[in-house]
Amino acid sequence: MTIYAAAKQSKPLRRFLKPQTHKTHSSSLFLRSLSAEPNPPLQEEDDESYIAQVVQLLQPSEKDWNFKQLHHLLFSDGSNPSLSRLFRITRRLNYSKALDFFDYLRANSPNQEDSELSSTFHAVLDVASREPSSQNKLLELYRRSKELSIPLNIKATTLLIPCLGRVGMVDEALIAFNKIDPSCKNTHVRNLIIRELLKWGQVDDALHLLDEMLEAKAEFPPDSVTGDFVFGALLKRGRAGRQISEDEIFGLVVKFGKHGVFPDKLKLTQLIMKLCRNGKIDDALDILYDVMKSEGVVEAASCNAVLTGLGRKNDFKRMNLLMAEMKERNIQPDAVTFGIVINFLCKSRRVDEALEVFEKMNGGENDRFPVEPDVIIYNTLIDGLCKVGRQEEGLQLMERMRLQNGCAPNTVTYNCLIDGFNKVGEIERARELFDEMEKEKVPPSVITLNTLVDGMCKHGRINSAVEFFNEMQSDGMKGNATTYTTLISAFCNVNNINKAMQLFDEMLRVGCTPDAIAYYSLISGLSRAGRLDDASFVVSKLKEAGFRMDAVSYNVLINGLSKKSKVEKVYEMLKEMEENGVKPDVITYNTLMSYFSKTGRLETAHEVLRKMLSEGLVPTVVTYGALIHAYCLNGDTNEAMKIFREMSCASKVPPNTVIFNILIDSLCKRSEVELALSLMDEMRVKGVKPSTTTYNAMFKGLREKNLLDKAFKFMDRMVVQACNPDYITMEILTEWLSAVGETEKLRNFVKGYEVSVSSA
Template identity: 25%
Template structure:
């Protein structure tokens, strides 16, 4: 028997209860396209009771708004908005009037819901907690549980727990109601992901002597388990026993999962004994849960022991059982046994599905046996099972790990021929893999091919291909790709500019590299030491000392980049030319912008001076011979 809590209020107190949870606004209906917002009186406003209103016709009397709306609803009017009598009095439609109309509609849930939606959606009024709760009670009492659950979920997202619970209880004094609504509250909180509040509702129901059903308890247990509230799961389980709520197989299966999730599989046997004491035999779900837990922990002996026990107890393993065991064997590297179990499953009349095939394919790919995986793929197709995204990804990655990228590309072509859609990330993976394997032209060819079928790779894939082309000095192709990227609103970053500038300098195109430097700076990207070094060394390689010196000074003055390595490269080339006067002048110029000679600089200068002296001696000897 359900005992009423002491905090129930009288009918009058409910209707005059504070409606201060929301601010109310409404759009005034009119034929005009624009509508003005009208602020409705709050819950503390007294009912309109001016004696002069009683002199007005009933359709113009604000005190008659409840009767007018109810009468229209009773006549099954489909659109309250088009009732002129009601429209003229909408200004007086406050929270109290809304509750009174709803209470008048208790015997007709359809009218109550129509009116509630009209207020909320057409008038633009935000209903109060009490308006919601009255409507929910009416729907639940009429066994319209789906509609009631929807409104309840909307309400609990808007209002704090205490406000919802108290209002649901208060409204029972004036409404026809069904105790199931308090079970539904627990389920609603779990459904919207507020599992902690679902647990509070469970506790609150017990305090108010609303004993939860086993269905509500199971729903709460399932939610608590998903959010890893392990301790609270056992609290609910114990409370169910204290309250005399008969636990069912679903309860025990959830708690078996909780034990496995908590990592305490050693307690499972004791729990199964408890389950059997209460008259419940472990079912297929129980065994599958335990087998999965044992496989994840690498306890394959225990998993296969349970597999045997299932047959002894007359519980036939299903696809999930076999796939779980196959996956456990594959993870342990026992691929041969896994394939044997796969065949055993087929011989026992269980047709493999995409998951079981993918599990075995994954095992072979992990062992570097992509060719065997391909045989399984053909077996799948022969059995009418279409490979999914996971199958394609596993196969391509398996070939790539074996260093057989050509086979991976051929596989993609073969799958396309069978009409199988290739996941877009597989194309990206192949392009990146080809780049890392030093095949940028093959990657570029694949990019062009997939672009023709409308696939646009990720930005990171474009960057990977661009840098790979630069790395192998394919500067012309890299510059073409750069233009394509620009057309797709992909701008080069610092890494990209560094790659192309370095590549251009390596192929003696320092001037083009300098042009890109200017483009980079104008786009707001500042050069770093590597870019400075690449361009200066590029000009040194071309024996263009003046340009190299000019850039050294430019980087030092504008970007505060002083690269001793570049400085020494300029000194080295100058020394090789052997013009001592120019060398000394160069030293002075670079000293002024912050370049300080080191031991390597001195070594180059000494060699330069030595070379200049040798050159002077050769000239002097030649002159003496002529004399």
């Protein structure tokens, strides 16, 4: 039998079955009273006995309730029980019985007051919140409250807002919040709704409510809980809703600070790091100083974040000011603080200043900080010293490091020193340090291996590098892509392509994935050596590995193909460049112009130049040199000189020694010696230094014209400029001067003396 069926059996109760119209006035009175005090105090001493009797009657199944006795207990005097009694009775029941009791009251209450139903309904909500599957029950009750127009008090609303938020019904949560009496929207309730709004990305609604709390004389200002979840939400990556700008975050921090609410130590650090990452270092500093001045809690971590941001901008002035402020406010710096300052000073090659900071850590009483340098600080300083060529001081610092307890040199320490000695060519010292590592039982890393291999290769000791690599492999140290790339590049540079290919094959065989540099080095070396088929094979491997050819690689291949006169392949390469979105650069065009010029296809060379200009590329001295050389080879010195003049005036590309040499040699061969002499004068005016090749061309031209005095002057100029003659110079002058009886002048010239003091 249902509650309603039981009620029908009792005549006096039948009139309560119809839904009653709620009384707005009494609802408002109840709302205010309950909002202020959701759990009314006891009013009668015998309440406990009374409540126990009612609860006892409600324990059986609803069909077994003693409705007559229940009605007598609840409504014997013709009025309803007090709100306190109804609330307490309901809370003693489980959820299903509490809901049945609420339905019974709705159907049978003589007065049908809103306050009576509301109190009981809120008690049902409270019961539901403490039972399993509370969320589903609360949501069902919320829907029922809307259907029955039951006003919710503040306690009920605080239960429902998180529940609605958890299932994404944040708009409903906001509606429930807005229905609360404004005087009851305290900080706790506002925190609940703002948290849900931020969680679901309704940032503007959240900020609107937050602004009300952040007003200067807000009735319900923010508390530490508000600050904690607001700053946490704003700093959360990938959160829903629109992104809040750094300026908005900065403004919120300032407003919160006026109410004495600051981000906690962790969130303050995260906020400062976020601002610094986005280039807002000034805002980060302002926030830090604002929190300091407002007596908020600031620790070294937050200052370290600002110091890192300033260090990236090399703003050492403000770094020093912040360190002074930390000291003034007794914010204890840690090893990280000093490490940041020392690191950025060393990166800027201000090693002496870094050493001053290091000494301050254990300096005089005025500057003393109880912070011992750690391994990282020592390594940073040693690396900084080595990078500016002060390896010996680095070694001394390592010895000082040994004397500090718990701060022994490690692999990084030795790597820094080995790299330092490598860079100045002291390979033996670097190897001694490696031997010392083994003696001190400091394990070498692959970086140690690569550093030594690189140093040996750069100083021409490639075979030693290979031997060392093999030794390390036999000891169990495997090389990586950098190791193989260094060796491959070194062998390519000395044109030992076979060995480079062996290393490449070994690299693939041992499962070490080549990097882009390894592929590019090998392609370049093979192309220079004319082994284009092998270069194409490496290109195919490069593409299989997922790398793309860059302009440099294409240029190397195009140059190699041009030298082999494989024009069709060149065009294929150009087409592939276009398809892959790689634009030809100046080197590409210069290579093509050089090829077409040398093969006498001058019109095609000019077309390439026009294309180059249309792409917005500026011709270089190589560009003009290719055309000038081509015209000289074709005997057209007039056109060559025309391009030379255009180069000097219109394009403003200064000619170099190679250009002058091409022209002077060509003019002398065509007996245009006077014009060649004028170019020699032009070289002197423009500050272009002649080479031995320049003088050799002139001597040949002067010999044909028998201009001995001019030859003597050029011989003197060679002596003054310390331009040493080669075998071609000596061959020309020996034959000529011996024939005219000037062997003494030739002897003086060879000894480095001037020869034109006497006339021929």
